[in-house]
Amino acid sequence: MNLTPISERFILHWGEMGARWGVNRSVAQIHALLFLSDRPLAADEIAETLSVARSNVSMSLKELLSWRLAKITHQMGDRRDHFETSKDVWELFKIIVEGRKQREVAPTLAVLNEFLESTDLDQETPGVVARIGQTREFIQVLTAWITEMLRQEPETLMKILKMGAKVSNLVRGTTEEKAQQ
Amino acid sequence: MNLTPISERFILHWGEMGARWGVNRSVAQIHALLFLSDRPLAADEIAETLSVARSNVSMSLKELLSWRLAKITHQMGDRRDHFETSKDVWELFKIIVEGRKQREVAPTLAVLNEFLESTDLDQETPGVVARIGQTREFIQVLTAWITEMLRQEPETLMKILKMGAKVSNLVRGTTEEKAQQ
DNA sequence: CCGTAATTTCAGTAAAGAGTGAAACATGTG
DNA sequence: CACATGTTTCACTCTTTACTGAAATTACGG
Numbered sequence: 001m002n003l004t005p006i007s008e009r010f011i012l013h014w015g016e017m018g019a020r021w022g023v024n025r026s027v028a029q030i031h032a033l034l035f036l037s038d039r040p041l042a043a044d045e046i047a048e049t050l051s052v053a054r055s056n057v058s059m060s061l062k063e064l065l066s067w068r069l070a071k072i073t074h075q076m077g078d079r080r081d082h083f084e085t086s087k088d089v090w091e092l093f094k095i096i097v098e099g100r101k102q103r104e105v106a107p108t109l110a111v112l113n114e115f116l117e118s119t120d121l122d123q124e125t126p127g128v129v130a131r132i133g134q135t136r137e138f139i140q141v142l143t144a145w146i147t148e149m150l151r152q153e154p155e156t157l158m159k160i161l162k163m164g165a166k167v168s169n170l171v172r173g174t175t176e177e178k179a180q181q
Numbered sequence: 182m183n184l185t186p187i188s189e190r191f192i193l194h195w196g197e198m199g200a201r202w203g204v205n206r207s208v209a210q211i212h213a214l215l216f217l218s219d220r221p222l223a224a225d226e227i228a229e230t231l232s233v234a235r236s237n238v239s240m241s242l243k244e245l246l247s248w249r250l251a252k253i254t255h256q257m258g259d260r261r262d263h264f265e266t267s268k269d270v271w272e273l274f275k276i277i278v279e280g281r282k283q284r285e286v287a288p289t290l291a292v293l294n295e296f297l298e299s300t301d302l303d304q305e306t307p308g309v310v311a312r313i314g315q316t317r318e319f320i321q322v323l324t325a326w327i328t329e330m331l332r333q334e335p336e337t338l339m340k341i342l343k344m345g346a347k348v349s350n351l352v353r354g355t356t357e358e359k360a361q362q
Numbered sequence: 363c364c365g366t367a368a369t370t371t372c373a374g375t376a377a378a379g380a381g382t383g384a385a386a387c388a389t390g391t392g
Numbered sequence: 393c394a395c396a397t398g399t400t401t402c403a404c405t406c407t408t409t410a411c412t413g414a415a416a417t418t419a420c421g422g
Contacts (some may be wrong), residue, residue: 017285036309056411056412074365089318111194119185158322161323205380207381236383237381261389262399
């Protein structure tokens with residue numbers, strides 16, 4: 001299966017962006033391909049379209065499945081698995097953020113908690129202890145907020161984002177009296 | 182200069198996290214060290230403390246300076262540059278998000294705009310065009326929201342995050358009448 | 363339950379990225 | 393302005409990560 005020019009560039013760019021955010025390039029490209037595709041694709045088709053090894057596709061799809069970014073479907077009269085992804089960018093975003101929260105933020109929080117309870121803490125200066133505490137506080141607040149946001153439907157989430165300006169004016173108004181330049 | 186146990190583990194963990202988010206490990210470690218340090222550090226001290234090459238420290242500091250995550254200060258009677266970073270996690274977070282917005286999100290938006298204006302677009306199926314458009318819309322809304330959030334003081338930002346739950350209830354209330362389980 | 367098609371695993375290879383250290387370059391001091 | 397101190401550059405090496413392809417495994421149909 002051949003890619004049209006824009007599709008190809010979209011997929012390449014997506015792979016590049018993935019790489020910058022710590023996602024394997026092949027994984028990101030395959031996901032982009034599934035996102036653009038009008039129908040579910042078999043692993044073979046993916047390998048051929050992106051010119052990567054069949055085994056690479058297999059591993060990458062496994063990764064996407066583990067993130068719940070891809071799911072398996074079947075076609076009448078075809079024994080092969082076919083793969084598809086959500087066509088809703090907002091939903092995809094939610095899944096990715098949720099995944100990184102669980103896999104990266106949560107462990108960091110655990111480590112910080114451990115530090116702050118450690119007996120070794122008395123070897124640190126008060127400033128260091130304060131900054132580690134401040135870091136934990138930051139991650140806790142951010143995590144709680146993300147958790148709340150992720151519970152929303154994509155549509156609601158979009159409204160919240162669009163309301164951003166109003167909300168921050170409101171908050172500023174209630175906490176500072178002077179007009180900000 | 183020797184690291185105390187917790188400081189060392191904090192720095193190692195931070196380097197690890199940086200690596201997962203597309204930041205060079207040395208850069209992240211140096212930043213963590215500056216964050217924890219009670220005083221500005223000279224490049225030599227950093228190299229010795231983290232056991233990395235002096236040249237590596239030089240390059241990494243340059244990177245941190247370009248991100249505005251470090252700045253140069255001077256000590257009376259010492260010709261060497263000393264480096265420090267903000268001790269405010271919220272401010273650091275803002276700087277990082279702003280940087281990635283400019284360096285990664287903005288170019289992506291430019292590419293998507295280019296795609297949607299390209300004459301090659303007629304070779305794509307309607308579904309593909311729709312999804313590229315939806316992607317652009319998503320990035321635009323998210324970017325606008327981030328821009329708005331970044332204009333806030335850390336303190337205000339924190340209040341907004343803590344209000345997260347209320348805000349989403351409010352929005353949900355105004356858009357859907359039925360109570361959500 | 364045998365044979366075939368599809369998939370996955372994994373050891374090895376290739377590519378990318380990070381880190382080093384010698385040498386060049388600055389900067390400032392006596 | 394020469395020397396010393398401090399900094400940066402860059403070609404090379406080392407490490408890590410990604411990718412491949414052959415072989416093993418699994419799943420299915422007759």
